[in-house]
Amino acid sequence: MELIYIGLGVPDTVRKLMIDLLGPGEIEVRTSFGWIATGEREFGIGQGSILAILHIGVYMDCLQEQLEKCVDPVVIRHSQKGHGINIASTMFVDDQLDVTTSYNGLVDRARVSNMFTGKYATGGVFGSAKSFQMYLARSTEHYPAVHLNGIPQPVQIVSPEQGFKHLGIYQGGEDQWAASLESTWQRTVSDADRVQRLGLSLPEFRYVVSHIWIPRLRYRMVLGGSVDVAAKVDIFIRQVARSVLRLPFNVNTAVFYDKENGLGLESCEADANTYRLVEALRILNSLSLPVRHVLTECLEAYQTRAGLTRHPLAYPIAPPRGARSWTAQLIRHAASFDPPLTMAVEWTQPLQTRSSRSNDRPLIDYTPPEQQCSLVAINWKVAFK
Secondary structure, three states, X not given: OHHHHHHOOOOHHHHHHHHHHHOOEEEEEEEOOEEEEEXXXXXXXXXXXXXXXXXXXXXXXXXXXXXXXXXXXXEEOOOOOOOOEEEOEEEEOOEEEEEEOOHHHHHHHHHHHOOOOOOOOOOOOOOOOOOEEEOOOOOOOEEEEEEEOOEEEEEEEEOHHHOOHHHOOOOOOOOHHHHHOHHHHHHHHHHHHHHHHXXXXXXXXXXXXXXXXXXXXXXXXXXXXXXXXXXXXHHHHHHHHHHHOOOOOOOOHHHHHOOOOOOOOOOHHHHHHHHHHHHHHHHHOOOOOHHHHHHHXXXXXXXXXXXXXXXXXXXXXXXXXXXXXXXXXXXXXXXOOOOOOOOOOOOOOOHHHOOOOOOOOOHHHHOOHHHHHHHHHHHHHOOOO
């Protein structure tokens, strides 16, 4: 692995620092037949053995197939091709998230999880904590515990926007900064203290930021409605850069990201926005993914509330400041380009956005661009569009 880094021209100091920061580690995968050792991973990359990869694919497919047969799934409804879908479970990387609307559904899914759980009865093939994503319920409510391998596991009812809660990732609401990034953030702060003591050069510091810190944070930034978090990471990186490179405090922010006449650092906020848009396009173009129906339902709901007469990404208009959802941030980023980043979409208008009179015309088409945001903000607050 070190030969690869040398071939890439990674500076000696930062290469040794990266190896020290990431370090090696053993990978173990839990299955219904016990634990499978997959060998040592190098420098935190997590390659593992091909045996582990094969086991992951088999067990995840088997688990999902069993969960799809469970009772009381969530019904996703929209106006596009397929007209919605029943979802009983969904996936995030190698973690499984159960989705249901009743206590009977919880018990049924716990029964399936008992076949796949690890030695600590945490409920996932790879040890993810058991949690259920619940619709139409107050987040303070709890159902009785379900038993996994004979051990009671509490189940909290959470709203849809708080999906992936068991992964420490929030899609909206509550204190995202404290809840979703605490452990990773502490590692980054610890790394920063060491980086400042080493006194790295600009190329070395740039490598740490672009190839260690931002990739480490990337998937958390992409999943959550975390635009504020990404901006705070950028502030932190600029503060460390001032200390490491001994820069004046009043350096213009643009200088940090200027690749020709500045420091050329990557922006965590820009990186998160770009990857979020890429993931949305990948999902929307993957007809077989259940999560595509979830995203389609969200986009239809956004279109209806904003009073739009076309797909929100076909000609994006920046949403109101108070709109902080994953979907709203996706549209806000697409609208930030000049001209806005548009895309061709095959789209059936939701029933709520269709005209009931033959002489109606969409007002947004006749509204000057500088006033379209104001019109959307007005629509956002009132039922009549």
